[in-house]
Amino acid sequence: MLSVKNLFVKFKTPEGVVRAVNNISFNLLKNQSLAIVGESGSGKTQLAFSILGLLDKNAESQGQINYQDKNLLNLDERSLNKIRTKKISIIFQDPMTSLNPYMKIKKQINEILIYHNSFTNEQATKESLRILDAVKIHDSRKTIDSYPHELSGGMRQRVMIAMSIICKPEIIIADEPTTSLDVTIQSQIMDLFNDIKKEFNSSIILITHNMGIIKNVCDNIMVMYGGKTMELGKTNEVFSNPLHPYTKGLLETVPSIDQEYKKLKTIKGNPINMISPPSGCIFRTRCPDPSHECLEGTSTNALIKIKADHWVDQCCVNCH
Amino acid sequence: MINFILKRISIAIPTILILIIISFILMHSAPGGPFTSEKPLPEQVLKNINAKYGLDQPMYIQMYNYITGIIFNFDFGPSFRYKDRSVNDLIAQGFPVTLKYGSWSFIIAVFFGVSLGVIAAIRQNSYLDYLSVGFSVSAQVLPNFVMAPILVLIFTLWLGWLPGGGWEGGKIQFVIMPVIALSTSYMASIARLTRSSMLEVLNSNFIRTARAKGIPKYKIIFSHALKPTLLPVISYLGPAFVGMITGSVVIDMYFSTGGIGLHFVNGALNRDYSTIMGITILIGCLTITFNLLVDIIYAWIDPKIRYDS
């Protein structure tokens, strides 16, 4: 339904050009959910923004994002507006700043319906109340007449989710929807995503750095590092048989209750500086076991197929 | 909201009182009385004059009379210079003039300043943007007393289109140059403020949310971005108002428009204490009332302030 092909995103900054997304390709099928996983700065948020044309002004994107026989990268603002929220919606990372602080919740939700579905204000309010109930906001009548600063973080994220599902879109992109929330709220929000998936038949792209929350929600997983795909496949397959050292590292960072107390593992080194990335394999500076080629910086990254539902970066396969 | 307004008023009233008391004390600490400065008067005459103006009474009684006079009768007392005219007469004659070109200047500065700033921000790095930035940077060094002679030089001396001064009951050709001279630098400041504020707002997360909703751009700008953009502009309106009222003194002097600024400067040059004081207090009250209004508008726009206090 949505297919991304050879997507590149770069930013011009005073310090130099930042290549945030480098040659990313994936397909998202109907009713499927895809998790995009990686550390901060791995380019996953910019990837999400480029789908809906929400990149900053200094960004430049190349490649194809095909949806309904159209390349979204080539659409003008007006045609994009017909797709935004109506067909593809997005939930942002930070619910504290993503709602307009000068506008009541009511107006912020209603305007979507008024614009996309030509509702009157009364109709829109009715529908907004219904959807706020659906995302399990208690006392939706009070909430709808509030300003964002009067709501808690979890409530605001529920409002954001309500706005993203109100038009029953085909695809919902959730960009770290739980990062800034308490752990208990996190699991409630993830449950909500499961419900949405069942009820609306929407496809979901879940962007996160937390491997722990995706297992029960997402069918597929894509691991990103330095703007490139490191590993891609069915979630079960990747979880049970991780091939890339980065994926392994990410999985080991998840704390688990049934393990005995031991030191939490980390991935050695720091995320790379995206203005001057290492030459050759992007991961070589943090690879636990780099090959001779990698150390010299002459290796290149590309996905190769291991099994029907499992791709991994060739460099990693060649190395090990 | 009501609490907020009451709180503001509770600051405004003592401010006005302090202003009156300060100016009163200043005036009375001046070396010599108002009538001692020029040629010496016979002692009896001086006594009579002092008695006539109530200057022979203790200072606190004079102050009490003065303050109650202003509050209950809106009476600023007699002018010490013009025998047959009271300060009220001078104000009644000059204030409508100042009000007319002053309010035009204010409206024009705010309207064009905001529009220019918004357009520049929306079309960032376009020619319009550079034009607007260039204008607002150059106008920083073009205060009213620089603008006034430059305008007269161009439109009166070189082109001969507009009269170089006068008022004639406020005919349009007499109002144009005062308004431009007075409003230019404030228009520029407002444009600059609006532009940077709007750029900041347009970069904020909630605007990205609005864009993700798929609503049209003009709607994003008017219903989402404009309110927060205007907040810093609104807090600048107070200082702009003071600046323009102050600038009106130059306008009245240079264009002979005959507003209160003229009486103020004449009063200042002739040591006509009661006139300067009356005008200072009037302007102080106006300013404080205006600031109160600005605070209320600000609170009305920003829901956080409205509820916090």
Place this chain on the structure above:
Amino acid sequence: MIILNKKFNEIEKNISKIQEVKGRSLWHDARVRFFKNKAAVVSLTTLFLVLLFSFLGPIFAKWSNEEIDWSVLGDISTLGYPSIETGHYFGTDELGRDLFSRVIQGTKISLMVGIVGALIAVVVGTIYGATAGYFGGRIDSIMMRIVDILMSIPYMFVLILLLVIFGRSILMLFIGIGLVSWLDMARIVRGQTLSIKKKEYVEAAITIGVSHFTIIRRHIIPNLLGVVAVYATLLVPGMILTESFISFLGLGVQEPNTSWGALISEGAGTMRYGTLWQLLFPLFFFVISLFSFFFIGDGLRDALDPKDR
């Protein structure tokens, strides 16, 4: 304890590794950024040239600022024009005095008023604002309430009132301008102090028992310096504008002294008789100097606070 120490050492090593990459000091970075800003560098040079002009100019002057050139008096508009032969490089003023020397004199006085006025504002404002911000609570709210009240008084009128009552002199001008100009500074410094005080490193210093005095000296003052430097640079043109405004009205610097405002006022008054140079020369110096101060201030701000880039 030993394990803990080991761990700390490890962390320290890691931290110092990261530091190696960006180990330059804030001030060094700021200097590099400032000198990359072309407008700021050009302005700095311009200002230096203006200063040079005001100090070295008299060497080249053929006439002093007080001499009257009787040969041109009476027909200034045809004989008093700028010329190298007569030695009046900038022409003469209405009284036949050499404008070149007058402009030098005015430049000196205007710059002096600007810099001294800004210095007063910086000293008073910083001490007042830092005290209010550091001690906070009741003291802060009372001190800031006073500033609020003083700020809503139309200061130019009070300043003129002061000048009228205590006589027009440069000293009075300094006192008057200094009295009102520290308010903004106090507010800014107070806000900055409040935010520095809440920073983790100050809290850390308090928890390990560092004294008030040391905290102020080691943390508060160094972090205030940037803001103070920026606003001080922007205060200078503000002071110059205030002084020029008052002098334009004839209430500021008095003959035989002069300033940019007074010279512009004279030039604006006489330009109708065809002596345009009397307006343009002082105006030129006024405009380029103000521009320079504004650009240097902006450059400093961008250099010290790089978030706006």
